[in-house]
Amino acid sequence: MAETPHLYLIDGSGYIFRAYHALPPMTRPDGTPVGAVFGFSNMLFKLIQDLADGEKPSHLAVIFDAARKTFRSEIYPEYKAHRPPAPEDLVPQFSIIRDAVKAFGVPAIEMEGYEADDIIATYAKQAADKGFKVTIVSSDKDLMQLVNEQVTMFDSMKNKRIDYTGVVEKFGVGPDRVVDVQSLCGDSVDNVPGVPGIGIKTAAQLITEYGDLDTLLERAGEIKQPKRRETLLENADKARMSRELVRLVNDAPVPFGLDDLTVREPEPGPLLAFIDEQSFRSLKVKVQHHYAGFLDDSPTVDPVSEAVTVEKATYSCITEMADLEAWIVRIMAAGQVTVDTETTSLDVMQADLVGISLSIVPGEACYIPVGHTGDGDGMFAERPHQLDKAEVLKRLKPVLEDPSILKIGQNLKYDISIFARQGIDVAPIDDTMLMSYALESGLHGHGMDELSGLHLDHTPISFKDVAGTGKSQVTFDKVTLEKATDYAAEDADITGRLWRILKPRLASEQVMGVYERLERPLVPVLSAMEREGIRVDVPALKSLSNEFAASIQKLDEEIQKLAGRPFNVQSPKQLGEILFEDMGLKGGKKSSKTGAWGTGADVLEALAAEGHTLPEKVLEYRQFAKLKSTYTDSLVNDVNPETGRIHTSYHLASTTTGRLSSNDPNLQNIPIRSEEGRKIRRAFIAEKGCKLLSADYSQIELRILAHIADIPALKKAFADGIDIHAMTASEVFGTPIEGMDPMVRRQAKAINFGIIYGISAFGLARQLGIERSDAQKYIEAYFERFPGIRAYMDNTIAAAKESGYVTTLFGRKCHIAALRDKNPMHRAFGERAAINAPIQGTAADVIRRAMIRMPQALVDAGLTDVKMLLQVHDELVFEAPEARVDAAIPVIRTVMEGAAAPAIELSVPLDVDVGSGDNWEEAH
C-alpha cells in the first residue's frame, strides 16, 4: 500500500526576509551581495536534509510573491502600503534566490496578481481534496487559516510544527475562525484596518461567543459594553472589507498541476556549479556530503602568501551581537575557523570560561570576552561591557558542532573540555600541536610559543605580559579587555598560520596517517577520560599520611643518632658528607659534573648490604617520605571539590616515542612495586555499586620486538603461551624450564628488558649486580641464540643515522637528535634510544588504537555506563557497574587484543589480562 502523498509548500518570501534579517551582509568576490542567498540556501538545504531524515515529502514547491500589486490593492489601496521598499542590497538577491531553488531541483512558483499565500492556499486545497497530507513551511500567521486535519504548518527556524492546537494558542479560535478574528483585530504590519480598539483577545472572545463574523455584526447591538458596541456598529464595513483582505484565495489559476511538484533529486552538477558561483564553501561541503555520501571535513589549505605579518595584524574585541553574527556568517562561508579559549585556570575541571578568540584568515582575529570581571572587587575597575556568556555560547554552539566546519586549535583537548563542560561537543577538529608532533617529535617541543618562533619567526605576547608574574599574577578574568584582546586574538591568529604551514606537510612527509588515525581521534577520548576522573578514598589516604609521618619521625631520630650530629636526611649533599666524610665509608663516588657524593638507592643498598645500618634507615626514610609527599599528602589536595574525584591531564605530545604522559597529578606512576606503596593504590576505588576493571597487555614490548626483529623462537614461544623469561633463561643459560631457579629466571628477565632498552654490558651488570664480563657473556649468548636481534639493532641504527629518525610499525616518526651529536657518548645514547623507540612507540600506537575504538565498542555492546578512566602505557582502567563487569571484560579484551589490526597483521598474538575489584590494587 502506497503511503499518503505529502506536499510541502515553502513560503519563499518569508524565508527570504528571515534569511536577510538573521544574517549580516556578505558579498561574493565580485561584489554581489549574497547574504540572504546564503541564508536562504542553507535554510532550504537544512530543510531538505531534515525532511530526508524524517517525513519524506512526495511533493515540494517554494512559493514566492510576484509583485506588490494584487487584487487586494484594488479592494483597499492602503493594503501593505506602509511597507518600506526592500533594502537596496536585498533587491538583486531575489532572482539569485529563485535560481537557488531551481538549482536544488525544486519548483519555484509565483503568479502576477496573487500573493504567495494565495498560491499556497490553492495548492493546499487541491492536495487536501485529493487526500494528501500538506505541510506549509512558514511561520506567517496569515497562513494559519489553512490548517486542518490534513494541513499543518512548520516553523523551520524554531523547528516547531503548528497544528490546530498551535493555531488556537495564537488566535484563541480554531483555524476555521481565524479569518473572522483577523477581520476584527486587523494587522498593522499588512495595514489591514480591522475594528479599532479590538485586539486578538477581544476578537477571539467575540467570535467564540457569536459563532462567526456575520452573526456578530448582525447582533452587534446586543453587546453590553457600550464602547465596544458602538465601534463594532460603526466599523462593520471595515471588518467585512478586512475579511476580503485577509481571506486567502484558494482557487488561483496556478500554472502547475500537483504532479509537477513531485520531488526529484537535484542534478549535482548544476547545483554545485551554482554554489561555486556564490562561493559558498561550507555549503558545498555539506551538499557533497548529502548527495554523494562524501565528506571532506578538511578543506584544502589556501596558500596565504600575501598574509600580513603578525605585527601588522588587526585584532578586534567583540562586544555586540551583530559583530558576532558577522563572524559566524564568515565562518560558515569559510568552512573553517581557528578557536582558542581563555579561562581562569590551567586545570580544565576548575577553569571558568573568560573569553573566546576566533580567526579565519591570517592577520585577522577577534576576541569575545564573556567573563571579565575587572579587578574583581569593583574598587578600581568595573566589570567591562561584554556579551552575555550564555548568548554567545548559544550562537557559537551550532558552528562548533557543525560537521562541515573545521575547528582548528593548538592543544584543542583543553578547549574541547572547556566547551564540553558548557554542553558543546566541538567537532571536527585539527590540532597544530599534534601536527607538529606527528611531523617532528623528538626535535623540539610543540607548545605554541615555540612553534611560533620556529615557523613564523615571531615571539607571541607572553602570558606573563598580560597577567603578571609571581605573587602579583592575576587570573585572566582580571585582565583588561585591551590587553586580553591583543593576547588572545594573537594566539588564534598564530595558530591559524601554523595550521596553514603544518597541514600540507602531513601528506608530503608521510605522517598524515599517524595524525589522522593515532593523534586526532584520541583527543575527544582523552578529554572524556580526564573529565570522568577517578574516585579515591580520602580518609584512607589521610590515615596513611599519619602512618607514614610516624615512621618518618622515628627513622629520622634513629638516623640522627647514628650520624652523631644533626643533619637534614632529605639533603643528598649533607647525607653524602655524613656517609663518606664523617663516617669515612668507602665505595662513594663524586659526580663528575657537580662533585657531589652520589647517594642514590643503588649506592645506599650496596652500603646496607655491607652491614651499615644508617644507609638502610635512610632508604626506609626515603621510601616513606616519597610516598607521603608525592602521594598521600598531595592526592588529597587533588580531589576536585565538585566531582569528588581526581582528574589527571594527559599530554599527547610530550614524549619522543608516542607514549602519553600524565600530570597534575601524574596517575601513571602510582606505587605498586612495594607493599607500602600498594596501600596507596588501594585508595583508588570504584564508585558505589561499581567495580574497577584493569586490563593490561602482557609483555607487549617483547612481543612487538619478536614481530619487528622477526625472531622465530620468540614468536613461537608467544604463540604457545610459554613463560617468555623462563624460555630466554633456558636458551641463554641452557637450564630446563621445568623447575627453574627463580634467580635464573630473574636474570633472564633483566636481559629481556635490557634488549628492549638497547643493551650494554655495563648496564646489565649494574642492574644484576654482576661482573661486567659476565654480563657481556650473557649478551653474547643471547645474540647467538637469537641472531635476528643483532641484525635488527644494526639495521635500525644504520637507518636512523641516515634519516635522523626511526619509525613505528604504524608509521610514527621518532626523531633522535642525539644520533648526530658530535659527542660520542651522546651518540651512543642516541643509538640506544633508536633501538628502543620503535618498540616502545609501536606499543604506544597499539594502545592508542584500542583507546580510540573503545568508547564506540562499549556503546555498540550496550555498555554505555562503562567508563574508561585511565591509561598507564600498557594498561587501561575502567569503572563499571557491578552488573556490567562480566559483559564488559570480553569487549575490552577483544578491542585491545585486536588493536593492531587491520593496519598491521602481527605475527605474535597480543594477550590482555583483565581483572576487577573494589580498588585498583585488587583489579590487578
Added chain:
DNA sequence: TAAGTCACG
C-alpha cells in the same frame, strides 16, 4: 632554575 632522587611502564 638545576640537580638529585624515586615513583611508574
Added chain:
DNA sequence: GACGTACGTGACTTAT
C-alpha cells in the same frame, strides 16, 4: 685510551 652508559616519563626536595 678514557669516558660514562640500559628506554620513556613527572613530582618533590634541596641548593643555588
